Amino acid sequence: MASPFLLIPVEEPGQRSTASNGEIVLIASFGNPAAADVAQCMAGRVRLLDLKQPWMSQGVEIESCANFIAVIGSMAAHFGDEKAAAEETDVVRRLRDLAGGVVVFRAGHIIGEHSKIGVWLRRFGFAYPLVPRRLRSCCVGVQELADAIKHEQHAGRGRRVCTILGPNRPWRDRLREHRTPGALSALLTGICFILAILLVGQFVAFLFNLLLRCRPSLRLWNFDTLRPRSFGELLALCNPHNIDYVKVVGYNNGIVHFGQRFPGKTVVSTVHCNRIVRAGTDVIKADCGATIRKATDFLAANGQELYVLPNYSYVCLGTAFFVPIHGSASKFSTVAETIVKVLLYDPANDRFLLTTPNEPAFREHVYNLGSKALVLRLWIQVKPKARYFVQKDELAAPDHDVLLGALHDAAASNVEIRKGKAPSPVVQICKFFSAENAASAQALEFPRDSLGRLWDRLEESPITSFLMHALTRHIAWHLELFFTTEEFALFWKTHQALPLRKIQIRFIRRDGWPHSPFCEHDCISVDLFMFRWHRRTFQAYLQQNFAIIRTNPGKSSQ
Numbered sequence: 001m002a003s004p005f006l007l008i009p010v011e012e013p014g015q016r017s018t019a020s021n022g023e024i025v026l027i028a029s030f031g032n033p034a035a036a037d038v039a040q041c042m043a044g045r046v047r048l049l050d051l052k053q054p055w056m057s058q059g060v061e062i063e064s065c066a067n068f069i070a071v072i073g074s075m076a077a078h079f080g081d082e083k084a085a086a087e088e089t090d091v092v093r094r095l096r097d098l099a100g101g102v103v104v105f106r107a108g109h110i111i112g113e114h115s116k117i118g119v120w121l122r123r124f125g126f127a128y129p130l131v132p133r134r135l136r137s138c139c140v141g142v143q144e145l146a147d148a149i150k151h152e153q154h155a156g157r158g159r160r161v162c163t164i165l166g167p168n169r170p171w172r173d174r175l176r177e178h179r180t181p182g183a184l185s186a187l188l189t190g191i192c193f194i195l196a197i198l199l200v201g202q203f204v205a206f207l208f209n210l211l212l213r214c215r216p217s218l219r220l221w222n223f224d225t226l227r228p229r230s231f232g233e234l235l236a237l238c239n240p241h242n243i244d245y246v247k248v249v250g251y252n253n254g255i256v257h258f259g260q261r262f263p264g265k266t267v268v269s270t271v272h273c274n275r276i277v278r279a280g281t282d283v284i285k286a287d288c289g290a291t292i293r294k295a296t297d298f299l300a301a302n303g304q305e306l307y308v309l310p311n312y313s314y315v316c317l318g319t320a321f322f323v324p325i326h327g328s329a330s331k332f333s334t335v336a337e338t339i340v341k342v343l344l345y346d347p348a349n350d351r352f353l354l355t356t357p358n359e360p361a362f363r364e365h366v367y368n369l370g371s372k373a374l375v376l377r378l379w380i381q382v383k384p385k386a387r388y389f390v391q392k393d394e395l396a397a398p399d400h401d402v403l404l405g406a407l408h409d410a411a412a413s414n415v416e417i418r419k420g421k422a423p424s425p426v427v428q429i430c431k432f433f434s435a436e437n438a439a440s441a442q443a444l445e446f447p448r449d450s451l452g453r454l455w456d457r458l459e460e461s462p463i464t465s466f467l468m469h470a471l472t473r474h475i476a477w478h479l480e481l482f483f484t485t486e487e488f489a490l491f492w493k494t495h496q497a498l499p500l501r502k503i504q505i506r507f508i509r510r511d512g513w514p515h516s517p518f519c520e521h522d523c524i525s526v527d528l529f530m531f532r533w534h535r536r537t538f539q540a541y542l543q544q545n546f547a548i549i550r551t552n553p554g555k556s557s558q
Helices: 036-042 075-077 081-094 118-123 125-130 142-155 171-178 183-195 200-214 214-220 231-237 292-300 316-320 359-364 400-407 448-461 462-474 485-497 532-545
Strands: 025-029 066-075 101-107 109-111 136-141 160-164 168-170 247-251 266-269 276-280 281-287 303-304 339-346 352-353 376-384 388-396 414-419 426-434 475-482 502-508 525-531
Touching: 025 316, 025 388, 036 066, 066 075, 066 081, 066 142, 075 081, 075 101, 075 359, 075 485, 081 101, 101 142, 101 502, 109 118, 109 142, 109 171, 118 125, 118 281, 125 200, 136 142, 160 231, 168 171, 168 448, 171 231, 183 200, 183 231, 200 214, 231 352, 231 376, 276 292, 292 303, 303 426, 316 339, 316 376, 376 462, 400 414, 400 426, 400 485, 414 532, 448 462, 462 475, 475 532, 485 525, 485 532
Parallel strands: 025 066, 066 101, 101 160, 109 136, 247 266
Antiparallel strands: 136 168, 276 281, 281 376, 303 376, 339 352, 339 376, 388 426, 414 426, 414 502, 475 525, 502 525
């Protein structure tokens, strides 16, 4: 059995590994045989050392020979594995007096010549037909891990934790790739195909998932989502070496509700980073994972509310920096417009940015889907709470000028226009007005319609929430388009023949941000619902009639 720790002195080509030239790197691993493979990629002298024994008794004076130590840990620390976390803490504590840097690398399953997972994949590759595709995890190669260690060594950033997960892929695919050739392997694979038809693999996977509920530490063998509970853990997952392997989300509506997929990536949800505090009489400071619902409840205790409240409030405030979240507002069109300042982490340059809407950094990243920046904290404007009443009108086959006139009613706090099926002539216009003396029978807590209030109630129950999201993912196709005034006129004239089941219309003002769909002009938001089997017809309609198609990336089904 391999030593539980490896210390690997590494020297640059043509230089001696001595304490005087400061070229030595020590790599410690927690009993992982793959550390030997990493050592081979590091192109240096290798020496094994068991850190369970006193270092001096083995003839190594770490304090004098190392200016950088890389600790190869495990991603198990992200799954509540107390043993893995304790090992990390103990080693870092023992090395706290060193002058050089100490970096803990929480690695995914390391694939190498001597790694256990590499051996198992080669040994049981023939069994890939038995493994359901829903069983998946992350693996990282030894060369990639070695490159990350070298990069951290020369960067000289001091002490931190870096997670390197590698691609998140089904075990079935990995087993097939590592299957050894030969007649015996082919025979065993054929037998496994037969057993798979008999659902043996599905039954075993079901039992394994039950076991995960009893032993959460085993989740590292089957997962697609991580939910860090601190900014430290979140930053460890979003370091420069791992950012391409993760997709950071908020409440996860894009995946859970709209069915969006990110192949090869692990979803990192920020919902547990959700603290909200007051930063002034009319400003709150919120962590990225705090939902609009939580902010609403927090502000209600002090008689305040957000300027912008969407119909569905189970969405994280951090999401509003990258996705246009709009709803009930007259002074501001989107939640992002109410941000006073924001704290970002830029993994590309490994730096923090505290920026305001008037600064280039803010404008560079807001609504920029190509940005890898991570929103950590936001400062958001709030206002005194008001009460609202609604004025509803039903019109028969109004033209687009009538609708645009209603949307531009400056006296209303919010205007929403709804239509059912596209061929129907009936259009409902709802105008919400703020009034402190609104009669109790007609007063509303928030300026949104009954359907929006229903969505929030459905989300509060796990059962109804599951049914709502499942039906939308598998049956419905949801899309929000942003039209110019001219484009909306064309859409309204030609939409009656389309297979639309719901149309909701709002107005959004120009904001001037370079990556915004409303950068150069005001827009008409058209929120559409149809059945999935009609989406090709609608997509063909868009391509034939509109040169530019602007969509809301946070409200698009896949």
